[in-house]
Amino acid sequence: MPQAIDFEKLLSLFTYDKFDPLLFGSSLFLFFFLFVLIVQRLFSNQKTLRIYSLLFFSLFFYYKAAGIYLLLLVFSSAFNFYFGSLIFKSKSDGKKKFFFILALVVNLGLLGYFKYTNFFLQILTDLKVGTFDPLKIFLPIGISFFTFKAMSYVIEIYLEMMEPVKSFRDFSLFIFFFPNVLMGPIDRASAFLPQIEEDNPITKEDIGKALFLISCGLIKKYAIADYIALNFDERVFGFPLRFTGVENLIAVYGTALQGYCDFSGYTDMALGVGLLLGYKLMDNFNRPFKANSVADYWRRWHLSLSTWLLDYLFKPLQISFRSMRKWGTALAIFVTFFAVGLWHGPNWTFIFFGILHSFYLIFGMFTQDLRKKITDKLHLTGTRLHKFIQWIFTFHLLVFTAILFRSPSMEYTLDMFHQIFTFFHPEVFPQFVQAYTTIFVLIVFGYAVHFLPKSIEEKTEKLIIKMPVVLQAVLFAGVIWFVVQFKSAAMMPFIYFKF
Amino acid sequence: MISDKLKQVILKELDLQDFDFRDETIASQVPGWDSLNHINIILAIEKDYGIKFKGLEILKAKNLGDLQKLIDSKTPA
Numbered sequence: 001m002p003q004a005i006d007f008e009k010l011l012s013l014f015t016y017d018k019f020d021p022l023l024f025g026s027s028l029f030l031f032f033f034l035f036v037l038i039v040q041r042l043f044s045n046q047k048t049l050r051i052y053s054l055l056f057f058s059l060f061f062y063y064k065a066a067g068i069y070l071l072l073l074v075f076s077s078a079f080n081f082y083f084g085s086l087i088f089k090s091k092s093d094g095k096k097k098f099f100f101i102l103a104l105v106v107n108l109g110l111l112g113y114f115k116y117t118n119f120f121l122q123i124l125t126d127l128k129v130g131t132f133d134p135l136k137i138f139l140p141i142g143i144s145f146f147t148f149k150a151m152s153y154v155i156e157i158y159l160e161m162m163e164p165v166k167s168f169r170d171f172s173l174f175i176f177f178f179p180n181v182l183m184g185p186i187d188r189a190s191a192f193l194p195q196i197e198e199d200n201p202i203t204k205e206d207i208g209k210a211l212f213l214i215s216c217g218l219i220k221k222y223a224i225a226d227y228i229a230l231n232f233d234e235r236v237f238g239f240p241l242r243f244t245g246v247e248n249l250i251a252v253y254g255t256a257l258q259g260y261c262d263f264s265g266y267t268d269m270a271l272g273v274g275l276l277l278g279y280k281l282m283d284n285f286n287r288p289f290k291a292n293s294v295a296d297y298w299r300r301w302h303l304s305l306s307t308w309l310l311d312y313l314f315k316p317l318q319i320s321f322r323s324m325r326k327w328g329t330a331l332a333i334f335v336t337f338f339a340v341g342l343w344h345g346p347n348w349t350f351i352f353f354g355i356l357h358s359f360y361l362i363f364g365m366f367t368q369d370l371r372k373k374i375t376d377k378l379h380l381t382g383t384r385l386h387k388f389i390q391w392i393f394t395f396h397l398l399v400f401t402a403i404l405f406r407s408p409s410m411e412y413t414l415d416m417f418h419q420i421f422t423f424f425h426p427e428v429f430p431q432f433v434q435a436y437t438t439i440f441v442l443i444v445f446g447y448a449v450h451f452l453p454k455s456i457e458e459k460t461e462k463l464i465i466k467m468p469v470v471l472q473a474v475l476f477a478g479v480i481w482f483v484v485q486f487k488s489a490a491m492m493p494f495i496y497f498k499f
Numbered sequence: 500m501i502s503d504k505l506k507q508v509i510l511k512e513l514d515l516q517d518f519d520f521r522d523e524t525i526a527s528q529v530p531g532w533d534s535l536n537h538i539n540i541i542l543a544i545e546k547d548y549g550i551k552f553k554g555l556e557i558l559k560a561k562n563l564g565d566l567q568k569l570i571d572s573k574t575p576a
Binding site for chain 1: 554
């Protein structure tokens with residue numbers, strides 16, 4: 001006898017459940033996305049319907065992740081659209097400045113309220129200013145991402161880098177666009193909005209590229225990041241004192257790779273999904289662990305955030321402090337990276353992460369000439385050995401900050417250092433490889449692929465683009481099968497959802 | 500057109516022999532014009548021309564042509 005349809009269960013698929021957002025890689029998302037693609041295809045010659053349907057799907061996607069806080073997203077869109085136009089139309093510089101500052105205050109005020117209120121109340125309590133109980137504040141997913149995205153619009157209009165867009169519909173698509181609304185990339189208004197206007201068709205190359213990106217994303221997220229996190233990293237980071245220094249150190253290398261695969265895996269999927277809808281999103285990563293200096297790392301890691309802060313925070317600060325020359329730049333670096341830390345979340349570990357990066361950069365700036373003199377004297381400048389030393393040194397500075405980034409609190413961080421430096425026990429290593437063979441292989445494989453020349457990635461991508469559609473489908477099905485083998489019963493949320 | 504005076508100020512700050520500066524040239528196309536040298540160049544222009552920029556004016560300058568126009572607007576013809 002056929003089973004009756006469980007309407008309650010069916011309805012739950014369409015209603016908000018804070019434990020069940022539409023994660024890329026979930027089977028529900030796959031159905032959702034297939035439906036979106038079919039509708040987009042049906043309306044391929046009707047731009048208006050295509051955009052309105054995409055707006056509707058994007059709002060549904062965000063509703064599934066944040067419920068009623070969908071209204072905040074709508075408010076952000078309406079507010080910034082209106083203020084962009086107000087700033088542009090204002091005749092006097094004073095008026096422009098007034099509306100611009102008001103726009104910044106409202107955007108940052110909302111972000112601050114939802115994300116940092118309890119953190120500041122805790123600080124006030126710790127400082128014994130008074131006793132403040134934490135407020136029940138819901139953190140709307142992706143608020144840091146869509147607020148920065150919306151702010152780029154008013155900032156670019158204020159700096160006369162773009163004119164306001166005429167259509168509220170188009171602007172809303174920029175803010176709501178589901179592939180990047182939850183976790184970026186933080187696309188710039190000036191790069192995204194013209195794509196709606198141009199309305200370029202999706203080419204065979206875009207499809208091949210998208211399949212390659214989504215496949216890479218799935219493997220990075222589910223076969224590498226989640227597997228390492230669930231089966232090893234979380235155990236060590238949860239109880240560092242239960243493990244020797246060897247395991248703690250491997251967990252640290254593992255967590256750096258895991259963080260990268262988690263976030264860049266999501267970005268790859270977002271870029272691929274965007275491409276299949278006809279939109280090119282900003283790339284976010286360029287093999288960050290290949291960096292040979294910390295400054296180089298920030299030109300390779302979370303580019304959409306680092307360039308945002310570079311253009312809209314660092315540069316204005318550096319110009320304001322210019323009379324202090326190098327010290328002014330140092331101050332601008334410090335403030336910018338303090339903001340990087342705070343942006344990641346209301347936790348001291350993130351703030352120390354940002355401050356540590358600022359110290360790396362400031363130290364690097366002040367010792368640049370001295371270091372060059374030393375390497376010149378040793379005839380090392382520009383040699384392979386010099387580059388190798390720079391790379392390995394940078395890599396370990398980065399891994400060091402990854403501990404701060406991942407630890408639940410400073411106590412855990414100190415425990416890990418304690419184990420690594422005073423309870424190392426190298427003899428445990430062979431036992432570790434034996435007990436955690438898959439983990440060990442995944443970490444080695446992940447780093448090995450990361451360090452492969454970029455040309456290999458480009459050749460693979462071209463190969464997939466040239467493949468017949470049937471072969472592409474078989475390959476993609478193969479990737480899904482492979483990923484399912486790794487996927488644990490419980491899905492891990494993407495780390496960057498918290499931000 | 501980029502004036503000879505501006506060209507010399509930039510070349511001196513970047514320790515360059517010569518460079519073909521055009522209106523559409525942007526900082527990243529010029530060897531050595533990084534964020535640190537950017538500040539040194541701005542300070543050198545302010546000193547040599549005896550002018551003072553507002554922060555926003557510098558941020559709005561998208562290329563060398565914009566910078567030249569900005570300088571021209573602050574110096575008597």
